[in-house]
Amino acid sequence: MARMMDLMTPMPRESAIATLSRLLTSASLRERIASMPLPDEGHGVDVFGLNREWVAFGVGLMRGLYEQWFRVASSGHENIPSHGAAILAANHSGTLPFDAMMLWTDVVRNTNPPRLARTIADHFVPNLPFVSTLYARTGAVGGSRANLHALLERGDLVAVFPEGTPGIGKHFRDRYRLQTWRVGHVEFALHHRAPVVPVAIVGAEEQMPQIGRIPVGSKVFGAPYLPVMLTPFPLPVKYHIRYGEPLYLHQSFDPERYADPEVLERAAGLVAGKVNELLELGLRERKGIFR
Amino acid sequence: MRRVLLTGATTPLGAGLIRRLLGRDDVSLVVAVARPGEMPPVGIDDGRFVFVNADLTRSRGVRDVLWGPAKRANALVLAAHHRSVRNVGRRARLLNVESTRMMLNMAESHPHLERVVYRSFGDVYRVDSKQPAMIDEYHPLNLDPRTPQWIRDRVEADTMVSTRTGLSPLNITVLRFAPTLARNMGSQLYDFLDAPVCFTPLGFDPILNVIDLRDMVRAIDKALSNDVEGIFNIPGRDTLAMSEAIRRFGKREIGVPGAALSRLYRARARLVGGEFDYELNRGRFHWNGVLDGRRARLQLGFVPEHGINWPVGGSLPETAGGPFSLRAPAGSGLPSTEASPEPAVKLVR
Numbered sequence: 271m272a273r274m275m276d277l278m279t280p281m282p283r284e285s286a287i288a289t290l291s292r293l294l295t296s297a298s299l300r301e302r303i304a305s306m307p308l309p310d311e312g313h314g315v316d317v318f319g320l321n322r323e324w325v326a327f328g329v330g331l332m333r334g335l336y337e338q339w340f341r342v343a344s345s346g347h348e349n350i351p352s353h354g355a356a357i358l359a360a361n362h363s364g365t366l367p368f369d370a371m372m373l374w375t376d377v378v379r380n381t382n383p384p385r386l387a388r389t390i391a392d393h394f395v396p397n398l399p400f401v402s403t404l405y406a407r408t409g410a411v412g413g414s415r416a417n418l419h420a421l422l423e424r425g426d427l428v429a430v431f432p433e434g435t436p437g438i439g440k441h442f443r444d445r446y447r448l449q450t451w452r453v454g455h456v457e458f459a460l461h462h463r464a465p466v467v468p469v470a471i472v473g474a475e476e477q478m479p480q481i482g483r484i485p486v487g488s489k490v491f492g493a494p495y496l497p498v499m500l501t502p503f504p505l506p507v508k509y510h511i512r513y514g515e516p517l518y519l520h521q522s523f524d525p526e527r528y529a530d531p532e533v534l535e536r537a538a539g540l541v542a543g544k545v546n547e548l549l550e551l552g553l554r555e556r557k558g559i560f561r
Numbered sequence: 562m563r564r565v566l567l568t569g570a571t572t573p574l575g576a577g578l579i580r581r582l583l584g585r586d587d588v589s590l591v592v593a594v595a596r597p598g599e600m601p602p603v604g605i606d607d608g609r610f611v612f613v614n615a616d617l618t619r620s621r622g623v624r625d626v627l628w629g630p631a632k633r634a635n636a637l638v639l640a641a642h643h644r645s646v647r648n649v650g651r652r653a654r655l656l657n658v659e660s661t662r663m664m665l666n667m668a669e670s671h672p673h674l675e676r677v678v679y680r681s682f683g684d685v686y687r688v689d690s691k692q693p694a695m696i697d698e699y700h701p702l703n704l705d706p707r708t709p710q711w712i713r714d715r716v717e718a719d720t721m722v723s724t725r726t727g728l729s730p731l732n733i734t735v736l737r738f739a740p741t742l743a744r745n746m747g748s749q750l751y752d753f754l755d756a757p758v759c760f761t762p763l764g765f766d767p768i769l770n771v772i773d774l775r776d777m778v779r780a781i782d783k784a785l786s787n788d789v790e791g792i793f794n795i796p797g798r799d800t801l802a803m804s805e806a807i808r809r810f811g812k813r814e815i816g817v818p819g820a821a822l823s824r825l826y827r828a829r830a831r832l833v834g835g836e837f838d839y840e841l842n843r844g845r846f847h848w849n850g851v852l853d854g855r856r857a858r859l860q861l862g863f864v865p866e867h868g869i870n871w872p873v874g875g876s877l878p879e880t881a882g883g884p885f886s887l888r889a890p891a892g893s894g895l896p897s898t899e900a901s902p903e904p905a906v907k908l909v910r
Contacts, residue, residue, distance in 0.1 A: 312868065313801035317851040319695050319768045321802075342853075396690040396848055397821075399764025406768075406849070416693030420853075 274406040287323045294330025301333050302384045303329065311425065313337050318388075318417070319406030325378070325386060328408035335368065340473065341507050342372050346513035347380045354420040355462050356428050356516065358387055358429040359541050360469035361448060361549060362437030364504070365497045369438075369474035372509050373411070373429055387429040388421050415454075416542035422462040427470075430455045432538070439483065439497060445475035446549055448542055456519055456537035460528035470548030473509040476559050512548045517541060563785060564590035566631040566674070567618060568664070569640035571595045571681070573743050577778040584784075593633045594641070603651035603864040608695065617641060618655035623663045627671055632816045635673045636785055637731075639664060639722070640680040644747035646838045649710045657714035662721055669730055674894070678784045681719040683852050684712055684749070688844035693770065698737075698792045709841055726790050733790045734784045734861075739772040741850050742810075742873045746774075752836040754873070756808040760825055761846060763816035766804045768849040772797025783863045791860070796852040798865040803846070809871040813862045818888040819847070829908070 274446045291300070314323070336342050341525040350356065356556035360373060370389050377387040389405075390413045396402045411417045413430075421428050431437055433449040440449055459466045519537050520527075527533045565582055569575045570593030579602060582588045592611045593601065601612035611630050616622040627634075640663055643653045661679070668674045686696050687703040702716050719735060725732045725758040726730035750771065753759060773794065780795045807814045817825055844850070859861040 280674070311800035313799065313805055315768055315800065315802055315805075317770075317800055317849065319766075319802065319849060393691045399762070401764075403764065403766045412690065412848075413695065414691065414693040416695055416697060420695045481715060 272489035278385075287327045287471050289319075291323060291326035291330050291364065293327075294333060295326050299379065300326055303378065304407040305377075306384045308386060309391070309426075315434055316398075318409075318411045319403070320386075320409045321386075321407045324404070324407030325409065327379050328404070329375055332371055336372060336375045336379075339366070339504070340477075341506075341510040342376055342509040342511060344380060344509075344511035344513070346377045346515075347377075347382070349467055349513045349515050350377065350381050350385065350433075351465055351467075351516065352381075352383055352385070353425065355425045355464040357422075357426065357459050357464055357466045358469050358513070359466050359545065360429065360431055360471055361446075361545055362433045363440060363445065363471070364438060364474035365480045365499055366440060366504065367479040368477060368504055368511075369471045370431065372431070373469065373471060374509060376511050377427070377429070377519055385427050388426050388432070389429045390418065390523050393437055400471050401537055418454075418458050419461075422458055422464055428458075434544070439480065439495065440475075442476075442481070442500075446553060448546060451538055451542040453531075453534040453538040456534055456541060459517075460523060460525045460537065461534070463520040463525055465518050467516045468514035468544035468548060470512045470514070470542055470545055470552050471509065471550060472512070472552035473507040473554060473559070475508045477504040505541050505560075508556070509561055510552045510556055512552050514544050514548050515543065562589045562902075563636050564588070564634045565636045565638060565785065566592045566594070566626070566634040567638045567672075568594045568638065569642070570601065570612065571599045572644070572746055573774055573818065574680070574741075574746060574781075575640060576776050577774055578640075578711075578748075581778045581782050583610060585782075590633060592626070592634055593627060594626055594631075617660040617664070618652070620663050620667075623660065623667055627664075627667050627674075631688075633673055634671075636676040636678070636892065637664070637668055637674055638678045638680070638781060639783070642680075642718075642747060644745060645713075646711045646747075646749070646752075646836050650868055653710065654714055656719065658674075658718045659794060661718050665729070665731070667726060675730075675732055676785065676788065677731045677733045678781055679722045679733065679735045680775070680781065681722070681735050682715050682741050683737050683826060685716045685719045686850065688848050690848055692848070692850070693807035694849035694851060694869075695853040696794065698794055698851055698856055702792070703844075709838065711838070712841055723792055726792070731790050732790055735782055736784060736795050736857075737792065737852065738777055738780070739770045739796045741772050741774055741777060741797070742869055743774055749837060749842055750806075753875075754807065754812060754841070756812070756829075756835060756837065758813050758815055759807045759819045760815050761803060761807070761818040762822055765819075765820065765847045766802050767845060768800060768805055769806055769868055770796045770800045770850055770851040771801075771806070772865065774866040778863045779866070780857070780861070780863050781857060782879055783861045787861065789860045791856075793857040793861055793863075794852040794875070795857055795863065796854040796855050796865060798868045800851055809873075811872045821878075822846075862865055885908060 315321050374387050385407050389410045391410045396412050432452045436449040477501040480497050481500050484496040523533050582591050594613045597614045615626045685702050687701045723735050740748050742751050
């Protein structure tokens with residue numbers, strides 16, 4: 271009976287997570303994660319649900335994908351501020367958010383001192399059972415304005431995908447063409463005087479070619495549609511992640527005009543231009559989709 | 562000098578507040594009001610304390626208190642709400658909403674009353690997947706017409722008091738408290754955790770914030786001690802995952818698909834009773850909702866100091882036999898509520 275009850279326990283206990291993370295993560299990575307300054311409200315979580323053990327578990331879970339499957343190569347980590355509020359703004363693609371997972375893993379593994387990127391998830395993600403909890407425990411946050419303000423106010427590193435759902439759901443023929451580049455991230459950057467680091471993720475746009483969509487009218491956990499993929503699992507494309515030099519938008523634009531749509535359009539255009547440059551560079555330098 | 566009129570005197574919060582106020586030198590009168598038939602908190606022997614039984618759902622009752630024993634009061638603490646979720650209908654609304662309205666209407670023409678502190682609830686906020694995890698005072702209220710009366714009454718009363726701030730001659734402060742873990746406080750979270758088995762939505766583990774009774778008392782005391790008007794969220798020191806709260810409470814958690822949970826709890830309520838109502842808590846059982854206490858910290862100077870003494874499990878919390886108890890602990894030498902023969906009671910019909 272007790273065994274039965276254990277199986278019905280909805281989420282694994284912290285101790286189980288700690289054991290799993292020990293099995294999945296190397297000692298050096300665990301040390302790195304242990305040295306991260308993570309917010310903790312006293313019971314091992316912050317108000318968004320972040321938990322250090324789960325971060326270690328998440329990094330362990332991603333290890334095979336990061337090292338073996340996608341063979342992530344990244345450069346420019348020195349451009350990520352070592353402390354204080356900052357925004358990573360990246361292109362988004364690939365039908366399923368492996369690009370966000372690889373970016374998150376890459377930041378944990380390669381920043382010095384180690385930092386955690388708080389990825390901003392779409393509104394429907396908190397509706398997904400298990401996934402929502404896994405995301406929250408590893409630092410993802412629902413994309414509401416107040417959440418972003420709270421993160422940046424306390425000096426967190428935030429990862430956003432200004433293309434949003436249209437980016438991840440773009441058709442294969444639109445790969446490496448940025449979809450409408452939203453302006454919210456530059457508004458927050460100006461408001462909080464936080465640098466924006468443009469990020470280009472090359473490889474993800476070919477990982478899971480999308481050939482169609484089934485409209486579900488937000489009936490399935492609030493998701494806008496169900497994607498129809500050419501392959502049931504991601505192709506072993508090679509990921510190239512490039513971090514550009516930080517943009518101090520509050521030095522180029524009047525930060526007091528953070529709500530001015532004209533300023534935001536220009537500032538967001540600047541960020542999108544930098545991401546495009548990095549994408550072009552990455553595409554030029556890669557030797558093929560799988561190399 | 563503060564002369565305080567307090568409603569909801571027989572809850573653990575009321576009892577704690579009475580003791581806290583009587584511990585202060587600048588309080589010269591505490592008039593505590595409870596429903597007819599209720600007994601005063603035990604062990605209070607102070608000439609400044611007056612206990613009144615009155616029916617605050619009738620305007621005559623309100624008038625008799627305000628112009629009777631509370632005629633000299635200059636501060637009013639409104640903390641009376643129906644605690645049971647099963648209390649619905651016109652009578653419940655009379656206490657939850659109308660009596661508050663009558664109190665405020667009459668308080669505005671009272672000769673001395675100038676300060677009002679209204680005890681509200683974090684439950685008035687809407688919690689869903691699109692709302693921020695940190696709930697500030699501008700967060701949307703739960704105005705869904707399908708919401709059960711228990712919430713609707715709280716939202717209506719809160720809104721009614723809040724809209725008077727700045728317009729009324731009274732100086733009004735609304736305190737929206739995080740849930741506490743104490744019996745007899747109308748805490749749905751306590752009622753949920755008090756069951757032998759806690760059924761939760763499968764795959765969800767939201768973050769909660771809970772407040773200790775001592776901090777609730779401190780927050781009201783802070784509000785009474787200064788003249789800042791407005792609405793303030795009052796969070797507690799403990800922010801934790803629901804699964805962790807269940808574990809610390811010493812209970813068993815079983816995940817059930819969300820669609821079946823509502824029926825399951827309804828069936829359980831029919832079979833074994835209990836105060837927990839899943840429909841009231843559906844949002845909070847899926848998504849994070851933690852009160853943001855920055856405004857209270859900056860303007861009221863309130864910072865939560867007391868963590869919950871886990872495990873709370875099944876009885877009055879750490880305060881059992883402490884300053885908030887309604888019954889004297891065994892062997893304390895104090896009379897129990899029932900045995901309290903002649904408390905300082907005045908009856909107002």
